[in-house]
Amino acid sequence: MSDRLHDAFAYRADEDNTRVLHVEDVPVPSIAQRLGTPFYCYASATMVDLYGRFAAALEGTRALICYALKANDNLAVIQSFARLGAGADVVSEGELRFARAAGVPAERIVFSGVGKTEAELAFALDEGILQFNVESAPELARLNAIALDKGLRAPIALRVNPDVAAATHDKVSTGRRHDKFGIALERIPALYAEAARLPGVTLMGLALHIGSQITELSPFETAITRVVELALRLKGQGLPLTRLDLGGGLGIDYGDDRPPSVKDYGALLSRLTAKLDIELAIEPGRALIGPAGLLVTRVVYLKEAGDRTFVIVDAAMNDMLRPALYGAEHPALPVAEPDPRAPQGPVDIVGPVCESADTFARDRLMPPLQPGELIAFGQAGAYGAVMASSYNRRPLVPEALVKGTAVATIRERWGYAEMLARERRPDWLA
Ligand SMILES: Cc1ncc(COP(=O)(O)O)c(C=O)c1O
Numbered sequence: 001m002s003d004r005l006h007d008a009f010a011y012r013a014d015e016d017n018t019r020v021l022h023v024e025d026v027p028v029p030s031i032a033q034r035l036g037t038p039f040y041c042y043a044s045a046t047m048v049d050l051y052g053r054f055a056a057a058l059e060g061t062r063a064l065i066c067y068a069l070k071a072n073d074n075l076a077v078i079q080s081f082a083r084l085g086a087g088a089d090v091v092s093e094g095e096l097r098f099a100r101a102a103g104v105p106a107e108r109i110v111f112s113g114v115g116k117t118e119a120e121l122a123f124a125l126d127e128g129i130l131q132f133n134v135e136s137a138p139e140l141a142r143l144n145a146i147a148l149d150k151g152l153r154a155p156i157a158l159r160v161n162p163d164v165a166a167a168t169h170d171k172v173s174t175g176r177r178h179d180k181f182g183i184a185l186e187r188i189p190a191l192y193a194e195a196a197r198l199p200g201v202t203l204m205g206l207a208l209h210i211g212s213q214i215t216e217l218s219p220f221e222t223a224i225t226r227v228v229e230l231a232l233r234l235k236g237q238g239l240p241l242t243r244l245d246l247g248g249g250l251g252i253d254y255g256d257d258r259p260p261s262v263k264d265y266g267a268l269l270s271r272l273t274a275k276l277d278i279e280l281a282i283e284p285g286r287a288l289i290g291p292a293g294l295l296v297t298r299v300v301y302l303k304e305a306g307d308r309t310f311v312i313v314d315a316a317m318n319d320m321l322r323p324a325l326y327g328a329e330h331p332a333l334p335v336a337e338p339d340p341r342a343p344q345g346p347v348d349i350v351g352p353v354c355e356s357a358d359t360f361a362r363d364r365l366m367p368p369l370q371p372g373e374l375i376a377f378g379q380a381g382a383y384g385a386v387m388a389s390s391y392n393r394r395p396l397v398p399e400a401l402v403k404g405t406a407v408a409t410i411r412e413r414w415g416y417a418e419m420l421a422r423e424r425r426p427d428w429l430a
Contacts, residue, residue: 006050008049040293054284066109078104114139133207203239207245232276248283313349321387344367
């Protein structure tokens, strides 16, 4: 089953000659011993490999790979991509600050999002970022005013809503007419011409992002084709256009998905934009960090109820929300390599939180499991730790980064004392 995971994850013999799941050269149980469970851990080698695939796929174009921080905003993760040459796609002042703290140069940062506040726009202007992806006429007006006030010009792209259904989960589709993102395609020419006249902005081009976990090339092809046609029209009218930001969204394999390769995705982008001969930016998140992460948890109890067997683990929806939010399922691997002859049976893998949605897998075929055993959820590097909370007063989950034989704790588990210390009681309760 580990063949679904990146090569950095494999069953190998540990020091005691027991075959266990490794992250690069580190046995998973040794990280569990150090951090306790549950925890996330990431393989540096996978990040390097995946970034390299994007860079290779876009060779020959003038493309900047802006890692979408929303997928995983741990400082060490951002810094790992920054070291490889990545820029950043941010959607808040917090993400912008983290990108800068991780060493991403401001001139490699694009700022997306429908609700950028005045304070966020001002902060990003002062930082001198590469581009604001403007998502509405009011945002354009506000950014222009703030920039004028500061005696600056804001480099902008207008984000196009191309009205394309991305064949993905409803909650991660962003490019349909009724989605809140971007500006309707037919409204762009007028707004673009207006933006060209504004003294507080410099018009760089157009931006696009149609959704996430997209596992076919056709929605990308349709959307990019529409945007390239639009770009050609705008250029034909003598309007400035030097960059196209094509967003992120490339899917990964959670089990039954068969996403296109990064190579084919890159080839499509190159082909569709060739006529324009301009700078490109892309904003991959999931496809860069998803396959690099595991969420490791320990079996607490086995419980038989009716005709079901529940494997109750110590990770919960507060640690990884995707199953509860999207009905997503992740590969689940026993950390101790199962005997291939062991009979497999259907189980429900559930967490301890008081919600039925706290279910990681239903009717999953697993070999026999024992309380105390470790299970690793694969493909958990993206939209995992970032969405974690302390719901049910569970301390925020820690994260580790592996590189060869080295392990670093890159976010510590919150302590109960720390959680208590952040609370304040009003005088009237004293
Ligand atoms: C504007 C924007 N860019 C990039 C991304 C990253 O998407 P993904 O992680 O699917 O590559 C998102 C996420 O939905 C987004 O909203």
